[in-house]
Amino acid sequence: MKKLLYSICSIILVIALFNFSSAENASAATTIERLGGSDRFEVAVNVSKSEWSTSNTVVITNYAAFADALTATPLAYKNNAPILLTHQDRLTSATRDEIKRLKAVKAIIIGGTGSVSKAVETDLKNAGITTIKRYGGSDRFEVSRNISKEFTSSDKVIVAYGLNFPDALAIAPYAAEEGYPILLSRLTEIPEIIKPAIYNDTVKQAVIIGGPGSVGDSVYKELQSKGKNPLRIGGKDRFEVAANIAKRYYSTNKAYIATGFTFADALTGSVLAAKNKAPILLAHPDRSVPVIQNVIFEKSMFNLTILGGPASVPDKTVTSLISYRKAVVNNDGSLNISSTNYSSMDAVPLKNNSEVAVFGDQVVKMQSGMVYASPSLGNSVVEVYNSAGGKITYVAPQTEMKYISADDRRVKVRVADIDGYVLQSEVSMLPWNAVKNRSYYYVSNGNLIHNVRGVNTVIGKSPGFMSSGINYYSWDGYLFYLSNGQAVGTHKQYFQHLPIRSKTSYTADQLLRFINNNTDIEAWEKRYNRQSPLRDKALIDSMIKAQNDYNINALFILAAAIHESAWGVSDIATAKKNLYGIKAYDSNPESAAEGFSSFTASVIAFADEYMSRGYTNPASWKYNGGVAGHKGIGVNTWYASDPNWGSRVAGHMYKIDKFLGGADYNKENLYVTTEAFNVRNAATTSGSTVLYKYPKANIPVVVLGQVTGQSVSGSTVWYKIISEKDGKIGYVHSSGVKKLN
Numbered sequence: 001m002k003k004l005l006y007s008i009c010s011i012i013l014v015i016a017l018f019n020f021s022s023a024e025n026a027s028a029a030t031t032i033e034r035l036g037g038s039d040r041f042e043v044a045v046n047v048s049k050s051e052w053s054t055s056n057t058v059v060i061t062n063y064a065a066f067a068d069a070l071t072a073t074p075l076a077y078k079n080n081a082p083i084l085l086t087h088q089d090r091l092t093s094a095t096r097d098e099i100k101r102l103k104a105v106k107a108i109i110i111g112g113t114g115s116v117s118k119a120v121e122t123d124l125k126n127a128g129i130t131t132i133k134r135y136g137g138s139d140r141f142e143v144s145r146n147i148s149k150e151f152t153s154s155d156k157v158i159v160a161y162g163l164n165f166p167d168a169l170a171i172a173p174y175a176a177e178e179g180y181p182i183l184l185s186r187l188t189e190i191p192e193i194i195k196p197a198i199y200n201d202t203v204k205q206a207v208i209i210g211g212p213g214s215v216g217d218s219v220y221k222e223l224q225s226k227g228k229n230p231l232r233i234g235g236k237d238r239f240e241v242a243a244n245i246a247k248r249y250y251s252t253n254k255a256y257i258a259t260g261f262t263f264a265d266a267l268t269g270s271v272l273a274a275k276n277k278a279p280i281l282l283a284h285p286d287r288s289v290p291v292i293q294n295v296i297f298e299k300s301m302f303n304l305t306i307l308g309g310p311a312s313v314p315d316k317t318v319t320s321l322i323s324y325r326k327a328v329v330n331n332d333g334s335l336n337i338s339s340t341n342y343s344s345m346d347a348v349p350l351k352n353n354s355e356v357a358v359f360g361d362q363v364v365k366m367q368s369g370m371v372y373a374s375p376s377l378g379n380s381v382v383e384v385y386n387s388a389g390g391k392i393t394y395v396a397p398q399t400e401m402k403y404i405s406a407d408d409r410r411v412k413v414r415v416a417d418i419d420g421y422v423l424q425s426e427v428s429m430l431p432w433n434a435v436k437n438r439s440y441y442y443v444s445n446g447n448l449i450h451n452v453r454g455v456n457t458v459i460g461k462s463p464g465f466m467s468s469g470i471n472y473y474s475w476d477g478y479l480f481y482l483s484n485g486q487a488v489g490t491h492k493q494y495f496q497h498l499p500i501r502s503k504t505s506y507t508a509d510q511l512l513r514f515i516n517n518n519t520d521i522e523a524w525e526k527r528y529n530r531q532s533p534l535r536d537k538a539l540i541d542s543m544i545k546a547q548n549d550y551n552i553n554a555l556f557i558l559a560a561a562i563h564e565s566a567w568g569v570s571d572i573a574t575a576k577k578n579l580y581g582i583k584a585y586d587s588n589p590e591s592a593a594e595g596f597s598s599f600t601a602s603v604i605a606f607a608d609e610y611m612s613r614g615y616t617n618p619a620s621w622k623y624n625g626g627v628a629g630h631k632g633i634g635v636n637t638w639y640a641s642d643p644n645w646g647s648r649v650a651g652h653m654y655k656i657d658k659f660l661g662g663a664d665y666n667k668e669n670l671y672v673t674t675e676a677f678n679v680r681n682a683a684t685t686s687g688s689t690v691l692y693k694y695p696k697a698n699i700p701v702v703v704l705g706q707v708t709g710q711s712v713s714g715s716t717v718w719y720k721i722i723s724e725k726d727g728k729i730g731y732v733h734s735s736g737v738k739k740l741n
Contacts, residue, residue: 032302032318035269036309041085043308044268045098048082051272055102057081058129060095060120061110062088066263067140068111070160070168070184071147073270075135077176078150079108083268086116091123099127111143112136141184141191148181148197155204157197158182159190159223159230161214165263166238166282171209172266173256173273173280174249180207188216190223199226208232210241235291239282243295246279247377254278255301257313257321259285265308272305283313288320293360296321298376298425300409324348327358333434335361345408353431364424365406369431370438371413373399376425380586381641384413384420384631392420393631396586396641398453400439402475403429416632416643417476417698440471441480448493450477452644459651460496461665465489477630477647492740494666495657496650497700499626500635501616501727503547504555505663506656508540511558514659515540524567532568533579533599534561542600546607551727552616555664556628557607559652563645573599580606586641615639618692618724625699626724628653633698669703670740671719677736679725683709683718685733692725694736701737709733 035050037043040063048055059076061069063085076083082102084095091099099107107129109116113136121132137143140162148157158175160168162184175182183194190198198206206223208215211234223230233248235241238260246255256273258266260282273280281292281301296302302322306313323341326348330336337358342348345365348357357365373382373395381394395401395415401422402414410421411429439452443462450457459477465488466472472480478492515521515534525532533539540558547554564581565573573579576595579602584593596602615635616626627634628646636646657664673694682688694701702722709718712733719737723730 032304032306032322034306034309034313034318036306038309040262040264040268040308041092041094043265044083044085045094047268047272047307048084048098048102051275052082052102055081055104057106057108058099058102058104059083059108059110060086060116060124061267062086062115063264064088065111065115066165066267067162068115068143069263069267070140070162070165070172071144071182072110072267073169073172073274074176074179074181075108075110075147075150076271077274078179081108081271083271085264085268086120088115089117089119091120091127096123096127099124099129103128105129106131106133108132109134109136110147112138137193142193144182144184145193145197148183151179151181153202154178154180155202156180157203157206158209159185159198159206159215159219160209161185161187162191163187164214165266166260167210167214167241169258169263169266169270170238170242170245170280170282171207171233172270173278174245176271176274177277185215185219187214188218190219198223198228203228205229205231208234209245210234211236239284239289240291242280242282243291244377246281246295246299246301250277250279250299252278253300254303254305255296255299256280256305256307257283257318258307259283259312261285262312265312269305269307280307283317283321285312285314285317288317288323288360290361293321294362297359297362297364300425324357324359324364326350327356327363329354329356329363329366329431329434331433333430333436335363337361345406354433356429356431362424363429363431364408366403366429366431369403369429370435371401371403371411371422372428372430373397373401373422374426374428379426382422382426384415384422385410386420392418393637394641395631395643399641399643401427414475416630417479418632438473440473441466442471443468450644450647457644457648457651458655459647460493460654463489463491465491476632477644490741493647493650493654494670495653495664496628496630496634496647497670497672497740498553498556498628498650498653498668499616499670499700499702499722499724500553500556500611500628501551501626501722501724502553502668502702503551504553505667506555506660508537508544510660511543511554511656512537512540514656517659521567524569528566528569528571528574530569530574533573534558534568536599539599539603542603543607546603550607550612552607552611555653555656556649557603559649559656560606561603562652563649568599578602580610581640582606582610610639611635612727616724618695623695623724625694627700633700671701671703671737672740673697673699673701674736674738677732679721679723679730679732681730683707683720683731683733685710685712688731691723691730694724700740701732703737704729706734707731 035046057079059081107124135146206228235244324345327335327337345357353367356363384393386392404412443466447458448460448462450459474480479490543554543557561579565579572593576593577599582594614620614622622638624637625633628650629636630646631643675697677694679691680688704720707718708716717734721730
């Protein structure tokens with residue numbers, strides 16, 4: 001809940017935020033404070049008083065001339081000096097008194113005498129200033145150039161539009177904190193006076209602030225041609241530019257809010273923001289700005305300082321910044337947002353499925369619907385956590401998850417067959433009426449096909465309860481529903497749940513026959529204009545050898561290579577001889593992928609280091625059941641962000657087996673654990689050794705046969721199984737397992 005608490009000096013908002021380290025909501029009070037004043041001079045003074053008890057130096061700039069002041073923040077920060085305002089020809093009494101309070105002896109004047117006259121210098125001296133340094137110039141561009149000379153060691157520069165103020169001021173705290181000069185540009189060209197500050201050997205990158213309507217593409221191309229590796233942080237307007245700066249550069253719960261329509265308050269507050277490592281966000285005096293609310297929510301920036309009085313940032317604007325609203329989601333996904341503010345998402349009344357709670361224009365709570373993984377800027381995947389905050393898996397962008405509930409910080413979801421939590425900032429949500437193009441399953445020629453965003457993949461044999469011509473839906477790939485939510489049956493695909501410690505019936509020659517008689521490999525070779533290494537008999541031989549050496553199923557080894565390397569011809573496979581995407585992290589797969597001396601070396605690494613000693617080894621953190629699996633169980637949990645990795649690899653196993661006559665399908669007798677359960681070296685609990693422990697229920701087990709052993713709970717039935725530890729033999733009591741299907 002959020003409550004309002006008023007004090008004489010400022011508005012304080014006490015906000016209850018979610019503490020992610022706890023399984024339940026917890027109160028964490030933060031404050032929203034206003035640094036106001038009767039005018040911009042007084043606002044500047046109050047900003048100064050809030051941070052500086054004394055200061056050797058002050059920065060002085062004209063209260064009405066933003067042009068010179070735009071680039072002053074990094075200089076003020078470097079000198080640990082507040083920015084104070086002056087008339088062109090005189091100091092105000094408030095500014096003069098603040099200089100005296102600070103005991104300042106040095107003044108830095110920004111702008112020529114046309115902006116800050118000689119008369120002001122006299123007033124400064126009368127206020128106790130003994131040293132005055134002026135950064136002037138014939139125009140705003142030269143002023144920015146002269147200030148930049150104080151930052152000649154910086155390897156980055158900021159380039160912002162010089163004929164308006166919002167973009168330069170939004171980036172000012174970050175530029176100041178990092179020691180980057182702010183250089184001003186025209187729309188279509190970089191002024192000649194500026195170029196020496198950019199085009200030198202020290203500067204490695206120019207960061208452009210604002211869209212092409214502020215700093216044009218011609219400027220971007222010129223910077224690019226000069227080898228300055230330009231990075232543009234843009235947006236459709238000044239508000240979105242400020243929000244995007246905050247998204248890219250800040251991870252803090254604090255932000256400063258200033259009006260987006262005048263410069264003075266943002267200018268004088270910018271050094272304060274830099275000192276507190278916080279961004280400046282821009283507000284509209286007459287309406288809420290969704291992109292600003294979105295970044296406040298995404299970054300949990302509920303510790304806000306308002307720069308300026310109510311005339312600049314009205315109280316109603318402050319309220320809207322931290323308020324929830326109700327919206328109706330139309331069938332096309334658009335929102336009709338009400339104007340009523342609510343202090344918490346739980347206070348928003350939701351009467352039907354299409355009504356949702358929003359913060360800004362982000363859906364944060366609903367009755368039911370779909371949650372989509374939408375990694376925030378800088379992230380390539382979305383982490384899924386348990387209730388205590390521990391990571392349990394991760395998923396790729398656009399992964400579909402079932403909505404369960406939500407609070408201020410996170411969303412409870414169903415991923416495959418497990419419930420977990422994702423951060424609000426990492427997902428988007430839609431109620432069912434607006435969900436389009438949901439993934440589905442259908443039957444074709446006896447095969448079960450999974451359609452994900454228009455891509456059809458064979459994942460196995462169709463269950464008997466499914467019919468052609470009907471679309472089925474499932475969160476986990478084994479419990480299936482109709483479109484109306486009616487459950488129709490449960491079936492776990494054999495190869496997806498086959499422990500990969502088992503062995504295939506097929507020889508290298510047979511596997512190679514499948515490879516050389518398959519139209520899919522021909523299509524991929526044509527697409528990439530290269531021949532697949534999977535046609536090499538020696539490589540397939542190495543997979544059979546890996547099966548014998550490391551007890552990892554060769555059919556799985558081949559299927560994983562097919563899936564991960566696009567039948568052996570992907571760029572990573574070709575450049576790195578890496579058939580398995582090993583270390584091809586989502587954030588930078590091509591560069592990060594590990595290189596191998598040969599394709600066979602990648603086969604050995606995959607079978608030995610990654611599977612035998614990793615994902616199938618109960619002693620490894622990677623272990624969640626030694627099967628291809630899905631996000632709830634198996635190799636898929638941690639090996640790949642794609643939630644369908646396990647079913648796709650299993651689909652290749654199924655197709656290979658089907659082509660070769662089906663010798664492997666249902667060859668093994670598959671059971672699953674009913675709880676966390678010990679595996680022993682003999683069919684007894686007395687005098688035997690625990691080889692390892694299955695950590696939870698529903699982990700598949702290959703049962704090799706039934707044996708009689710020590711009576712447990714009145715039963716002497718034990719099962720001999722393939723050990724996950726090393727592919728050899730183990731024993732479990734019959735009470736710990738049940739049939740897979």
